[in-house]
Amino acid sequence: MSSSISFSEQVNRNFDKAAAFTNLDRTLLSQIRGCNSIYRMSFPIKRDDKSIEVIHAWRCEHSQHKLPTKGGIRYSKSVNEDEVIALASLMTYKCAIVEVPFGGAKGGIKIDRHEYSDRELESITRRYTFELAKKNFIGPGVDVPAPDFGTGAREMAWIADTYQAISGGNIDSLGCVTGKPVSQGGIRGRTEATGRGVYFGIREACSIQEDMDKLGLSTGVEGKRVVIQGFGNVGFYAARFLEEAGALIIAIAEWDGAIFNPKGLPVQAVHEHRVEAGSILGYPGAEVLATNMAALELDCDILIPAALENVITDDNVANIKAKIIAEAANGPIAARASDELTKRGVLILPDAYLNAGGVTVSYFEWVKNLSHVRFGRMQKRFEEGAYRRIVSAIENVTQRQFPEEEREALSRGASEEDLVNSGLEETMVLAYHQIWEIRKRLGKGADLRTAAFVDAIEKVAVCYQELGIFP
Numbered sequence: 001m002s003s004s005i006s007f008s009e010q011v012n013r014n015f016d017k018a019a020a021f022t023n024l025d026r027t028l029l030s031q032i033r034g035c036n037s038i039y040r041m042s043f044p045i046k047r048d049d050k051s052i053e054v055i056h057a058w059r060c061e062h063s064q065h066k067l068p069t070k071g072g073i074r075y076s077k078s079v080n081e082d083e084v085i086a087l088a089s090l091m092t093y094k095c096a097i098v099e100v101p102f103g104g105a106k107g108g109i110k111i112d113r114h115e116y117s118d119r120e121l122e123s124i125t126r127r128y129t130f131e132l133a134k135k136n137f138i139g140p141g142v143d144v145p146a147p148d149f150g151t152g153a154r155e156m157a158w159i160a161d162t163y164q165a166i167s168g169g170n171i172d173s174l175g176c177v178t179g180k181p182v183s184q185g186g187i188r189g190r191t192e193a194t195g196r197g198v199y200f201g202i203r204e205a206c207s208i209q210e211d212m213d214k215l216g217l218s219t220g221v222e223g224k225r226v227v228i229q230g231f232g233n234v235g236f237y238a239a240r241f242l243e244e245a246g247a248l249i250i251a252i253a254e255w256d257g258a259i260f261n262p263k264g265l266p267v268q269a270v271h272e273h274r275v276e277a278g279s280i281l282g283y284p285g286a287e288v289l290a291t292n293m294a295a296l297e298l299d300c301d302i303l304i305p306a307a308l309e310n311v312i313t314d315d316n317v318a319n320i321k322a323k324i325i326a327e328a329a330n331g332p333i334a335a336r337a338s339d340e341l342t343k344r345g346v347l348i349l350p351d352a353y354l355n356a357g358g359v360t361v362s363y364f365e366w367v368k369n370l371s372h373v374r375f376g377r378m379q380k381r382f383e384e385g386a387y388r389r390i391v392s393a394i395e396n397v398t399q400r401q402f403p404e405e406e407r408e409a410l411s412r413g414a415s416e417e418d419l420v421n422s423g424l425e426e427t428m429v430l431a432y433h434q435i436w437e438i439r440k441r442l443g444k445g446a447d448l449r450t451a452a453f454v455d456a457i458e459k460v461a462v463c464y465q466e467l468g469i470f471p
């Protein structure tokens with residue numbers, strides 16, 4: 001997909017646009033914008049057929065204004081240094097927007113995971129972790145990776161295991177990576193967190209009458225026609241939560257094609273079909289579109305790019321018909337295309353805010369690892385006892401017995417998953433209204449992306465200013 005400037009230049013262009021709305025010192029702005037450290041590595045691995053292959057990988061720590069730094073690890077053939085830097089800088093801004101106390105980082109290994117056996121992937125992941133540890137680019141207080149495109153809980157478990165093996169009895173070593181399986185120090189709710197956060201963000205946006213009126217839409221998610229590109233971790237869960245809230249998922253695009261049904265596609269059933277058949281294509285009752293990119297151009301209320309960057313560019317922006325574009329992926333809209341869509345009145349929910357659910361719950365996982373106790377473990381039963389006593393007191397006063405089911409519901413203490421989901425919802429709702437207010441303050445010409453960047457820049461700036469380094 002053509003785009004005249006690189007991904008990191010696009011992020012910096014958004015930064016500069018927002019920086020112009022602030023009164024911050026220019027050297028301070030350049031400190032915030034620049035990438036602090038980057039580690040490029042190459043290492044050989046032995047393949048199953050005994051041949052040797054050299055693997056190329058990166059880890060970038062964009063900003064250490066707060067420690068540890070945090071960001072996913074991506075396995076993709078298209079990984080390159082510029083992409084890793086761009087994604088790391090987005091992490092700095094993302095963490096600031098949702099008030100997660102981390103600096104931004106990102107890692108990438110230039111491989112297509114489908115071309116490697118499980119044994120080969122394990123060996124690549126463990127060697128990558130070892131390389132990071134050698135240069136102090138990983139650790140619970142230094143830099144904490146997480147899943148991203150092409151990686152998941154399994155890879156995070158390999159990373160944690162490798163780090164533990166070489167970190168000499170560090171009691172906090174499980175906090176070196178997040179997105180782990182629950183049995184390996186992970187947290188309930190992390191797998192679906194980014195998709196759930198995307199849902200919360202869209203729900204908040206759709207609840208604001210003033211914005212919906214401008215788009216000619218009713219408030220609420222119910223009945224909205226949604227198109228999703230990328231049916232992986234983020235896309236699948238975003239689709240599932242939107243469907244539960246009454247939205248119609250009318251099209252799903254994957255790397256090998258797209259399916260469409262104006263009456264709605266059942267998300268779980270399409271997922272099961274994909275697991276069985278190896279593709280979303282062939283799902284009964286759905287029309288197959290000519291290309292996977294054609295889905296982006298469908299007439300819909302909400303378009304959710306949830307695969308890769310730069311999928312809406314000068315090449316196709318004129319054909320985009322969505323009224324709301326929810327950037328679940330990082331950087332899916334090229335900078336010029338974003339400007340054009342904003343001019344046309346399209347409401348863009350920016351990536352730096354919208355997909356921050358993953359890092360938010362990663363933060364909860366990291367806190368859990370450092371505190372060595374599951375959320376809810378200490379208070380669940382105590383709370384339940386207290387609620388039961390309140391319910392009994394109400395029954396005594398009112399001389400009315402609650403039905404057993406209602407009694408149970410009223411007396412339930414919060415589990416780890418309840419607390420995680422509630423913390424995530426609070427974070428996404430609060431952050432949306434913060435950037436919405438900033439957009440209002442900035443006035444005409446400012447979109448939510450610019451507002452989100454202003455929010456992030458101002459929050460990071462304070463960290464430096466309070467050290468007395470910058471005015």
Ligand code: NAD
Nearest residue numbers: 148149150194230231232233234254255307329330355358
């Ligand atoms: P994933 O690997 O689980 O899913 C990506 C999906 O996109 C896969 O199903 C893949 O087959 C599909 N895909 C690949 N090329 C495509 C194409 N050309 N057209 C349509 N579909 C295509 O990855 P993910 O974790 O869901 O990440 C998706 C995006 O969300 C990335 O941009 C990532 O940086 C971003 N993100 C992920 C997280 C997270 O917690 N996983 C957090 C924040 C942001």
